[in-house]
Amino acid sequence: MKKIAVILLVALLAGLFALPALAEDKPFAGTELVVYNWYDYIDPSVLDLFQEETGIEVTYVNFTQNEDMYARLEAGAGAYDVVFPSEYMIERLIKEDRLEALNLDNIPNLENILDNLRDPSYDPGNAYSVPYMWGTLGILYNEDMVSAPITSWTSLFDGEYKGSIFMMNSLRDTIGLALKTLGYSMNTRDEAQLREAGDMLVKQRQDKLISGNFVDETKDKMVANEAALAVIYSGDALYAMEKNDRLRYVVPDEGSNIWVDGMCIPKGSAHKEAAECFINFMCRPDIAQMNMDYIYYSSPVKQVVENLDEEQTANVAMNPPEEWVDRCEYYHDISDAMNLYEGIWMEVQMAR
Amino acid sequence: MKRSWYAAPYGLWMVLFTVVPLLFVLYYAFTDSSGAFTVNNFVKIASPMYGLVLWDSLRLAFFCTLLCLLIGYPTAYFLASRDFSNAQTLVVLILVPMWMNFLLRTYAMMTLFENNGVINTLLESLGLGRIQMIGTEGAVLVGMVYNFLPFMVLPVYTVLKKMDYSVIEAAEDLGASPIRVVSRVVLPMSIPGVVSGITMVFMPAVTTFAISRMLSSGMIYLVGDMIEDYFIAMNNRNVGSTISLVMLVLIILSIGLLRKVDPDNSGGGLW
Structure with a gap:
């Protein structure tokens, strides 16, 4: 009995001393944040660490497509405190006034973000979003199955690799790369340009050049040597190259898409400052390092990039050369021209 | 409490x-x-392009149903015949694959059919050379038949099992040849089971998209794919719903037609 009393007393004293300290270091202790991120896109121990350091409870939920996330945001404003949309979706959410403007004073770690990813065209001044991970769209090819290193999108269309090409079952990426091949912008709203791109894709199908049309299966099929060339995201390319050392990744000369998944605070969040604290935490070099090591995508945090080992630095999927990035463009929201894209996409999908 | 209340949970x-x-x-x-x-929306999908996709879906579903019938009917007849004592075991064997999720089964099939898959590796080691299977309509058909065959066997089996065997004996006693017994007695009496089987195979086959997508490497574009594209890639639930509605009406119409063949729904009670 005495023992318990002593323990209680000590605990009480400790509590008395700890309390002011707690209020100082952990202004948001006890707050509950709902974080809505892509599936399998964070090192889980990062969340534990955040909880430990700030006392903020994180409820972590997942989505697998930007469009899914959009539908949920539309349905339940205020249900989420931090979301991770891609750049074109960020642009759309800004346009529709669904995001809170960030107070950048609360996110000093924005300084750590690579210069060329800051102040992006989809969100000038990072007023609404902070980059989390980024990458490119390119071609993954099997060294043993091509006659020369691939450098151009035209390899997908010239017939040399007939029947050994995987395209991507994704409207923006497929039409976008065809536009790039023709020297146009991936964000064009010009009907003649889109039609030209569409015709090229239809012909590619009719000539039986392609042998597959996937999104998620591509990486595993390329590991199994099922095709010579595949259109792929750099993150998936990294995964495949780890498992098959004959695979090479390239961002074609004509240019391509650079994508960024950002962190945003949706309108209606009741804990905006705690959410900013979370975003700031994610940009801390050690945390960004943990996340990169875990999910193996490219981090936009300078210190992490400087920290890459030799092999990683040389890996063009993980650390694309600057001239590659310079010829890439972001996707912009084209929902007002969706009718045009829809017609082209249907023609391509139904081509036979 | 009225008995009709028992159905309340289901009604809700x-x-x-x-x-x-x-x-x-x-x-x-x-x-x-x-x-x-x-x-x-209806005007839009009335274009011939959309008709071709629908035609492909119907054609594949038709051949799938036909194959299921050709394979399933003799199987059911064999299982139901009196001189076969291990029928229960075989029925269980037919059911076993259905206990596993069809996506997993189709994934397994994908690894069989791939260019560097199990079958091609085997063929190559036998010195026979590879054949292209994945990505072809043939692969899709095999996958669909594999998945839907039990839905044909079971209703036909149920009906044949319930058939009064003395009718067959009577036909034989009256001098009918075995072929005549089947064509004049067994077949007509099993029509309800066949109708039920056709319905159970054709309906899911015509709207399938997971099986076709996996085994055709995404190269065959069916109505199911189109509906998904409209809802997700193009964020256009209006046209997506229109296509779904047209599909639904087509399915209801074909069920209605089949009901004419089997008006008192004696086909194993599965529908």
């Missing part, structure tokens, strides 16, 4: 998950993105 379920969603489909099919009434 049906209203929430069948009736309400159907009303949504109906609403979206007749409105545009701003919510105003329109029939433009």
Whole structure:
């Protein structure tokens, strides 16, 4: 009995001393944040660490497509405190006034973000979003199955690799790369340009050049040597190259898409400052390092990039050369021209 | 308590998950993105291009049903015949694959059919050379038949099993040849089971998209793919709902037609 009393007393004293300290270091202790991120896109121990350091409870939920996330945001404003949309979706959410403007004073770690990813065209001044991970769209090819290193999108269309090409079952990426091949912008709203791109894709199908049309299966099929060339995201390319050392990744000369998944605070969040604290935490070099090591995508945090080992630095999927990035463009929201894209996409999908 | 109340839980379920969603489909099919009434969605999908996709879906489903019937009927007949004592074991064997999720089974099939897959590796080691299987319509058909065959065997088996065997004996006693017994006695009496089997195979086959997508490497574009594209890639639930509605009407019509063949629904009670 005495023992318990002593323990209680000590605990009480400790509590008395700890309390002011707690209020100082952990202004948001006890707050509950709902974080809505892509599936399998964070090192889980990062969340534990955040909880430990700030006392903020994180409820972590997942989505697998930007469009899914959009539908949920539309349905339940205020249900989420931090979301991770891609750049074109960020642009759309800004346009529709669904995001809170960030107070950048609360996110000093924005300084750590690579210069060329800051102040992006989809969100000038990072007023609404902070980059989390980024990458490119390119071609993954099997060294043993091509006659020369691939450098151009035209390899997908010239017939040399007939029947050994995987395209991507994704409207923006497929039409976008065809536009790039023709020297146009991936964000064009010009009907003649889109039609030209569409015709090229239809012909590619009719000539039986392609042998597959996937999104998620591509990486595993390329590991199994099922095709010579595949259109792929750099993150998936990294995964495949780890498992098959004959695979090479390239961002074609004509240019391509650079994508960024950002962190945003949706309108209606009741804990905006705690959410900013979370975003700031994610940009801390050690945390960004943990996340990169875990999910193996490219981090936009300078210190992490400087920290890459030799092999990683040389890996063009993980650390694309600057001239590659310079010829890439972001996707912009084209929902007002969706009718045009829809017609082209249907023609391509139904081509036979 | 009235006995009709026993169905209340199911009634609630049906209203929430069948009736309400159907009303949504109906609403979206007749409105545009701003919510105003329109029939433009129907005009849009009336183009011949969309017809071709529908035609492909119907054609594949037809051949799948035909193959299921050709393989399934003799199987069911064999299982139901009196001189076969291990029927129960075989019926269980037919059912066993159905206990596993069909996506997993189709994934397994994908690894069989791939260019560097199990079958091709085997063929190559036998010195026979590879054949292209994955990505062809043939692969899709095999996958569909594999998945839907039990739905044909079971109703036919149930009907044949319930058949009065003395009728067959009578036919034989009266001098009918075995072929005549089958064509004049067994076949006509099993029609309800066949109708039920056709319905159970054709309906899911015509709207399939997972099996076709996996085994055709995404190269065969069916109605199911189109509906998904409209809802997700193009964020256009109006046209997506319109296509769903047209599909639904087509399915109801074909069920109605089949009912004419089997008016008292004696086909194993599965529908």
